[in-house]
Structure formats: C-alpha cells, structure tokens
Amino acid sequence: MPLNILILGGTGFTGPEQVEYALARGHKVTLFNRNRTRPDFFKGKVDQLIGDLNDDVSALAGKKFDVVLDNPTTFPFWVRNAAQHLKGNVGHYIFISTESVYRDNSRPDMDETDGTTPMPPDVDPYTTVRENAGKYYGALKTFAEQEAERQYPGRVTIVRPGLIVGPLDRSDRFTYWPARIDRGGDVLAPGTPDDPTQWIDSRDLAEWMIRLAEQRVIGTFNAVGHVRPMQELLYGIKAVTTAGAQFTWVPADFLAEHGVRGWRHMPVWLPPVGPTAGFLRRNNARAVKAGLTFRPLAVTASETLAWHKTRPEAEQKATADGAIAGTATAKEAEVIAAWKAKQTTGGTTND
Structure with missing residues (x-):
C-alpha cells in the first residue's frame, strides 16, 4: 500500500x-x-x-x-x-x-x-x-x-x-580519495594496509530507510557497511580509474609528527588504537538483519568520481587542495618525501 x-x-x-x-x-x-x-x-x-x-x-x-x-x-x-x-x-x-x-x-x-x-x-x-x-x-x-x-x-x-558517502557529498570525507587517486602518481596512504575502515553509500542508507518505513520497523540501528581494510578501499578505487596511482603507506605516528591527522587530512581513516580503536569497526548485524544491503565499492567509487567531475572548477580545486578534507598536493608530496628519506631500504611504496 x-x-x-x-x-x-x-x-x-x-x-x-x-x-x-x-x-x-x-x-x-x-x-x-x-x-x-x-x-x-x-x-x-x-x-x-x-x-x-x-x-x-x-x-x-x-x-x-x-x-x-x-x-x-x-x-x-x-x-x-x-x-x-x-x-x-x-x-x-x-x-x-x-x-x-x-x-x-x-x-x-x-x-x-x-x-x-x-x-x-x-x-x-x-x-x-x-x-x-x-x-x-x-x-x-x-x-x-x-x-x-x-x-x-x-x-x-x-x-x-557512520560515514555517509557517494555522489552529492561535498564534505570530501570520501570524495577526496577517488579524486586524488584519479590524478595518479604517488598517493599518501595512512597507517597500514590492514587498518580498518567503514562507510555507507547514501543510496543504500536512503533506500533502506524507505523499506523500514514500508515494513514499519521500530528500533535502533547502526547504519554502516561491513568493516574493510584500508587497502581494499584504496585499491578498489584505483581499479575504477586509469591513472596508474601507487600508494606510499606511512605510519600513523609519522603522519602525526608531520601534522597529518586522521579523518581531516586522511579521510575514512583513524588510527585503530586508543580512543578511536573501534570507531571504524562498529557492529552492523542488527541493521543487516533488518534488510540493510550494500552496493559494490566499484559502483560507489566510480559514480562518486563521475559526479565529482561535474562539480564547478572551484570545488574540484578545493578538493585537490584539501580545503575541506584531505591533504593538499604540496603537503602530500612533502610528507611522502620525508618518509622515503627516513627509510634505509625501500619496500614501503609498493603499487
């Protein structure tokens, strides 16, 4: 009805x-x-x-x-x-x-x-x-x-x-990554490849809420996707681009020493220790049981990137400059160079 x-x-x-x-x-x-x-x-x-x-x-x-x-x-x-x-x-x-x-x-x-x-x-x-x-x-x-x-x-x-992502999101808290990876080159990646992350596509959230209304489901629900390693997010986004980006994984403490903070400068990521150890590892079982479903990352990433490319030039530049969220191009290059200089042997910048 x-x-x-x-x-x-x-x-x-x-x-x-x-x-x-x-x-x-x-x-x-x-x-x-x-x-x-x-x-x-x-x-x-x-x-x-x-x-x-x-x-x-x-x-x-x-x-x-x-x-x-x-x-x-x-x-x-x-x-x-x-x-x-x-x-x-x-x-x-x-x-x-x-x-x-x-x-x-x-x-x-x-x-x-x-x-x-x-x-x-x-x-x-x-x-x-x-x-x-x-x-x-x-x-x-x-x-x-x-x-x-x-x-x-x-x-x-x-x-x-949790973190809501997808087309129309001007917060850049996810959009930064498709936009940055699509530019190619050496990309600053936070922490370790296995650090956890978690998000939900705005369309999955919206459609599920309508279904909750149709079924008159009462209760409280964590509306988040399944926990994924950071490398799955970044390599998944890379897979929908043709720019040939490669990732330099830099430990959390080194990032902090150089003024690069989780969430603000490295979106969809927080150090998985101490007071933020569980922030991107929230249980979603109740919502999944109530019918919450998730579209593939490839869809979210490719459609967010396509939308981003329709934004006014000033907004696209702000994303590249890390004005709202993310790391400015010059700052990113500076931190990557400092990390590489610290290494006595290579091996941390594998594609």
Missing part, C-alpha cells in the same frame, strides 16, 4: 535519494524545508511545505502522514517544534542520528546497546545554539533521539549512520 511520507529536508545529500526511491515505489512524498537548497529539484513530483524547524513549523498544521523521515535535526528543540503539529498525526517517525552519539569508541564491534554521550550538566540541550553544535554534536543528537521517543512513544526508528 502506498505511504504518505513527509521528509524533513529532502534536498541535501541523502534526502534526494529517499525521494527518488520513494516515488519509484509508488509513495506520495511531501517535503518540509526552507526551500533554499535546490528549490526546483523535485518540482511537480512532490508537495512542498515551506518552513523552518527553528521557528516556523506552521505549514505542518493539520497535516497527517504515515511516516516522517527526519534528516536534518541536530537540536532537540527541532523535534519538539515539529511535534507541536505532528505528534498526533504521524504513525511512524524515522530519525537519522549518528554514530557520534556513542560515548566510547575504543573497542571494536560495539553495538546499539553501548552508552551514549551525555550533555554536561551545566549545558541545556534545548537552548544550545548553532555556534556550539560541533562542540556538543554527539550529546545533542542523543537528546534529539530521546525527544523523538518522548514525542512519538513506540513509533520511533533511530538510524545511526
């Missing part, structure tokens, strides 16, 4: 994939957003409600929906504001949270039962302003999850993605 779906947001990264998949499966879709990002993206295909979760949710008044997909919420009061009109008029509420809610990332294979991040006792999560969103991100998402449960008891699905 077709569903009447409300998507909060819907025109950013994951949202468009949700819309396309829902429409393809015969559902009716309504978007609620500020109508600023790609305002004509789905013109004529969906209903559009214009408002702002901060202070203008009046467009939701009197509307009923089978399910809500809440993509953008960081702040608990956004959930509460929308619930002024929705809580008695929604059958199912699916909230995109984050794996950043977890308090501890030091152990591999941690699951949904692990503890979440509390807010410091002197900070009110309901009055925290946007300027502090980064500082308290995990705690804010934790409280937003709890607010959703309060407003829609027994009707909430919490989806906690």
